[in-house]
Each structure stands twice: as C-alpha cells, then as structure tokens.
Amino acid sequence: MPLLDTLGRPLNSLRISVTDRCNIRCRYCMPEDDYVWLPRSSILSFEEIDRLVGIFTRLGVTKLRLTGGEPLLRQNLDRLVSMLSRRPEVKDLALTTNGILLGRYAASLKEAGLGRVTVSLDTLREERFRQLTRSGRHREVVEGIERARAAGFSKIKLNAVVIRGFNDDELCDLLEFGRERGLEVRFIEYMDVGGATRWSLQDVVSKKEILDILSRRYGRIEPVVEAGTAPAPADRFALADGTVFGVIASTTQPFCRSCDRSRLTADGMWFLCLYAEEGVDLRDLVRSGAEDQEIARRIKEAWRARADRGAERRLELTERKALYPLEALRADPHREMHTRGG
Numbered sequence: 039m040p041l042l043d044t045l046g047r048p049l050n051s052l053r054i055s056v057t058d059r060c061n062i063r064c065r066y067c068m069p070e071d072d073y074v075w076l077p078r079s080s081i082l083s084f085e086e087i088d089r090l091v092g093i094f095t096r097l098g099v100t101k102l103r104l105t106g107g108e109p110l111l112r113q114n115l116d117r118l119v120s121m122l123s124r125r126p127e128v129k130d131l132a133l134t135t136n137g138i139l140l141g142r143y144a145a146s147l148k149e150a151g152l153g154r155v156t157v158s159l160d161t162l163r164e165e166r167f168r169q170l171t172r173s174g175r176h177r178e179v180v181e182g183i184e185r186a187r188a189a190g191f192s193k194i195k196l197n198a199v200v201i202r203g204f205n206d207d208e209l210c211d212l213l214e215f216g217r218e219r220g221l222e223v224r225f226i227e228y229m230d231v232g233g234a235t236r237w238s239l240q241d242v243v244s245k246k247e248i249l250d251i252l253s254r255r256y257g258r259i260e261p262v263v264e265a266g267t268a269p270a271p272a273d274r275f276a277l278a279d280g281t282v283f284g285v286i287a288s289t290t291q292p293f294c295r296s297c298d299r300s301r302l303t304a305d306g307m308w309f310l311c312l313y314a315e316e317g318v319d320l321r322d323l324v325r326s327g328a329e330d331q332e333i334a335r336r337i338k339e340a341w342r343a344r345a346d347r348g349a350e351r352r353l354e355l356t357e358r359k360a361l362y363p364l365e366a367l368r369a370d371p372h373r374e375m376h377t378r379g380g
C-alpha cells in the first residue's frame with residue numbers, strides 16, 4: 039500500500055539540498071548582501087543522506103533531485119551520486135544547477151550515474167545576467183550546457199524564471215536557444231517563496247501571458263497530453279514544428295492537489311511543502327542513534343498527517359506580498375528557498 043497523506047497524495051519525489059551556499063545571487067532567490075548560513079557541523083554527510091534515502095525509498099520514494107543552494111559547490115558530489123544511483127528503487131536521479139560548474143563536473147556526474155540535468159538560465163544576455171545574478175559567469179553556464187550534452191546527458195531541461203520588465207522579452211530567444219541544442223525549456227512563474235523579498239504580484243508573468251507572448255510569434259500552441267504519466271508540475275506544450283516546452287504555473291495555477299514532493303535540507307530538516315512553517319528534524323534522529331524503523335515511523339506519521347497546499351493557500355489571499363520579511367528569514371534560514379532547495 040502506498041503511503042498517502044490526508045489528500046491522498048503519495049510520498050514519491052524527494053528533493054535533497056546538499057548545501058545552502060551559492061556562487062551567484064539571483065535577485066528572485068538571494069537578493070540580500072548577507073545571509074545566515076547553516077553551521078557546517080550540521081550538514082549531513084553523504085553516508086547520512088544515503089541512509090535517509092534508503093529509508094525514504096522503502097516508503098515509496100522513487101524520484102530524487104539534488105539541489106541547493108548550488109549543489110555543484112558540494113565537494114565530491116559525484117560520490118553521493120554513485121551511492122544513490124546504486125539503489126534500484128531510485129528510478130529517476132536528477133540535478134538542478136545554475137550551470138556555472140557544470141562544465142567541470144558533467145562527465146564525472148554522468149559516469150557516477152546521474153540520470154538527468156536541469157540548468158537554470160533566465161537570460162541569454164551577459165549584461166542582464168550580471169544584473170540578475172551579480173555574476174559575470176554567463177559564458178560558463180552556456181559552456182556547462184555544452185559539456186553536459188557532450189557528456190551524454192539527453193533531455194536536459196532549461197529553467198527560466200520569468201520576471202516582468204526583466205526577461206519577458208526573451209521568451210522566444212530562450213526557446214530558440216533550447217531548440218537549437220535539444221533542451222526542453224520550462225518557463226517558471228515568479229514565486230513568492232521565502233528568500234524572494236523583492237517579490238510583487240505585478241512582477242509575475244502568468245502562464246497565460248507566457249503562452250500569449252509565444253503564440254504571437256509561433257502561432258498555434260497545442261497542449262501535450264501524456265496518457266498514463268505521473269502528475270508533473272510543468273504543463274507541456276508543443277509548437278507547430280513539434281518543439282516542446284513547459285510552463286510551471288506555481289503562482290497562478292498551483293499543482294498542490296497532485297503534489298508528491300518533499301524536501302530535505304542540507305542539515306537534515308524534512309519539509310513537506312515549499313511553504314511549510316515547520317519541518318521534521320531527521321538529523322537529530324540520525325545523530326541520536328535512532329534505528330531505521332524509528333525514523334521510518336516518524337516519516338510515515340508526518341506524511342499521513344500532511345495537509346499542505348501552500349501555493350493554493352497563497353492564492354486565496356486578497357493582499358499578497360513577500361512571504362517573509364527579512365528579519366524572519368534571518369531568524370530561521372530554513373525559510374530561505376536556497377536552504378529549502380527549489
């Protein structure tokens with residue numbers, strides 16, 4: 039029997055943040071000058087992560103995504119990848135990265151058994167990238183994508199957060215960039231997650247607007263209907279020439295009803311929703327000598343009680359502004375998107 043929450047949603051997909059650090063400062067995620075970091079001693083070792091994954095997979099998890107912060111900042115990540123890829127229950131092992139270090143690590147990650155890569159890239163213009171991320175390493179991202187292709191990764195995805203007045207004039211360029219390289223582009227609505235302290239509803243470009251912009255250039259856009267596949271956050275569409283892309287409407291049409299995702303932070307807090315106030319402290323259990331059975335019991339108990347539908351609840355608000363003020367983020371860095379793992 040699958041483990042179900044109060045809304046009948048199975049425990050299936052686990053996002054594992056391997057570090058809260060990042061080498062760039064995207065304005066929709068880490069816009070501030072200073073951050074409170076997780077203490078190094080609290081960061082889970084690869085062995086601790088692998089042990090937790092073993093317990094999660096016995097409870098139904100089949101999909102893993104390594105994230106962060108920037109996951110490629112974690113030393114020897116390929117060692118973790120090879121530990122996780124050896125587990126037969128893991129059917130999908132993916133990585134989300136900003137791509138800066140991808141050129142350096144793509145081949146070793148592929149060899150270690152990484153299945154899929156998603157690269158986040160919101161602009162093709164170097165100057166804009168600098169404004170958006172406070173980094174001049176745009177070229178390394180583009181090279182990283184090429185190296186990942188050369189290393190044999192197929193079905194690479196490109197995530198682009200769309201922000202009004204900032205990159206909403208680049209949707210077609212991003213799509214072309216993806217088309218030329220065989221990447222599936224996914225446009226993401228700007229979300230009011232923790233960390234997005236400059237968020238405002240006016241800056242959100244909705245799925246509808248994204249489709250309107252694209253259809254003005256490409257004409258008819260058809261939804262891609264996938265029979266028999268698991269529910270996915272991205273709605274997929276095809277242009278007349280067959281180019282497929284996705285839109286993740288997390289802000290205007292959230293997919294909480296079918297959400298089978300949870301998140302493990304680098305220091306072992308398990309969050310059952312991106313917007314959840316509280317998490318379950320699995321590090322404490324692991325380090326206090328709890329048996330696997332005891333940890334499994336805590337996970338089951340928490341999942342069975344899960345009623346979260348954070349993004350839908352945000353939609354119900356009449357007045358909407360940033361989720362947390364800066365002081366609240368400083369008081370608990372677990373509220374940050376870069377800690378919780380996007």
Ligand code: SAM
Pocket residue numbers: 060066067105106107108109134135136156157158197198199226227228229230231234375376379380
């Ligand atoms: N550093 C890696 C990266 O950027 O790909 C992995 C972690 S990042 C938190 C994961 C994803 O979250 C990225 O694709 C990023 O664009 C997305 N993200 C961060 N803040 C967001 C926001 N306010 N709205 C929508 N997506 C956001």
Ligand code: SF4
Pocket residue numbers: 060061062063064067068106107108136158376
């Ligand atoms: Fe950008 Fe990802 Fe770093 Fe956040 S964690 S600042 S989205 S690269």
Ligand code: SF4
Pocket residue numbers: 292293294295297298299310311312313346347348349350
């Ligand atoms: Fe899942 Fe929470 Fe996101 Fe809704 S807001 S899709 S429940 S993680």
